Amino acid sequence: MRLLACAFAICLATGAQAQSVSQGCLVIADIDRLHDIQTRLARNPDSVMFVDDIRMLRKTVSDISDRAALEAVESNTLAIKGNTFTRFLQNTRALLELASLDDPNSVAPHFTSRVRTNLANVRSYLVDLRCTAEEIAAAEDAAAVAITDTSDDDAVEIIREAAQQLISWTNLFLFTSIGLSTLVIIRLWHRFSVRRKRRAKRHAVTYKTAYRLANATRPGRLIDINCYGTKLRHGQNVPPSKGTALDVLIGDDWVSASVMWTNAHYAGVQFKRSVSLDVVQEVRTKKGATPQKQSGAQLDAA
Numbered sequence: 001m002r003l004l005a006c007a008f009a010i011c012l013a014t015g016a017q018a019q020s021v022s023q024g025c026l027v028i029a030d031i032d033r034l035h036d037i038q039t040r041l042a043r044n045p046d047s048v049m050f051v052d053d054i055r056m057l058r059k060t061v062s063d064i065s066d067r068a069a070l071e072a073v074e075s076n077t078l079a080i081k082g083n084t085f086t087r088f089l090q091n092t093r094a095l096l097e098l099a100s101l102d103d104p105n106s107v108a109p110h111f112t113s114r115v116r117t118n119l120a121n122v123r124s125y126l127v128d129l130r131c132t133a134e135e136i137a138a139a140e141d142a143a144a145v146a147i148t149d150t151s152d153d154d155a156v157e158i159i160r161e162a163a164q165q166l167i168s169w170t171n172l173f174l175f176t177s178i179g180l181s182t183l184v185i186i187r188l189w190h191r192f193s194v195r196r197k198r199r200a201k202r203h204a205v206t207y208k209t210a211y212r213l214a215n216a217t218r219p220g221r222l223i224d225i226n227c228y229g230t231k232l233r234h235g236q237n238v239p240p241s242k243g244t245a246l247d248v249l250i251g252d253d254w255v256s257a258s259v260m261w262t263n264a265h266y267a268g269v270q271f272k273r274s275v276s277l278d279v280v281q282e283v284r285t286k287k288g289a290t291p292q293k294q295s296g297a298q299l300d301a302a
Helices: 002-043 050-061 066-073 080-098 104-110 113-129 133-148 152-168 171-199 277-285
Strands: 203-213 216-225 229-233 245-250 253-262 266-271
Touching (some): 050 080, 066 113, 080 104, 216 277
Antiparallel strands (some): 253 266
16 A cells, blocks of 8 residues: 555656646747847848747737746746746847837847847857657647646536626626726837937948928928937028927938927928838938037037
């Protein structure tokens, strides 16, 4: 009897260990995926894969906690190995806060020498931590079984409880909740849009152009530009007032815009509809558009 009990205990321990190994394989596979993407971004962020890479980073890192990573690599925060992986996850989250889907170059400042060293250290640890393709497939199958392994009685109980909750809620409360949720989503989206515009990188240029104001076309010069606006040197004795609508010639197209701020020589202009990164690049690469310096200061600097 005692031998039977010991054998049963060993089986339970072996099963728990196998489950832990399976979960660890999935976490390590996710960390490996994060590492590959960030290595690619550090090498060259301005690629056709940039948007997909950022979205994959967000999806993958949201499923990994620091604790799960430490358990997968069998370490702790006091050890160099554990600290390396927690720092890696922190760096990943910091990169996502900096990234703008409209501007691949927004992530370039993230990859400092310290971040690159951390990537190299993670790569060296992953050599021994990676699971085989068979182990990863088995781990994924085990995870799928764990999700669907719910008894019929539990399913019926869940449905019954859900039905009772739905019946208990009144239509007024339901519509109120939907309304509040909509307002919250709109506000969050507005904040996200504003933050994205602020993060859009401005490129210094001296781009000769023209602008239309009050049915008259005047010469001007763009001092900097991004997808959302530009700094315009207008050179008028009477500068355009804040809120004035005007059109700016960029390439062969007239871009509608509004004056956000102004002074005697310059005006901050916001495009009514954002231009593409290709248009910004075209302005930057036009002959004579590169900012010149005079006595250590940029020509036409405010």
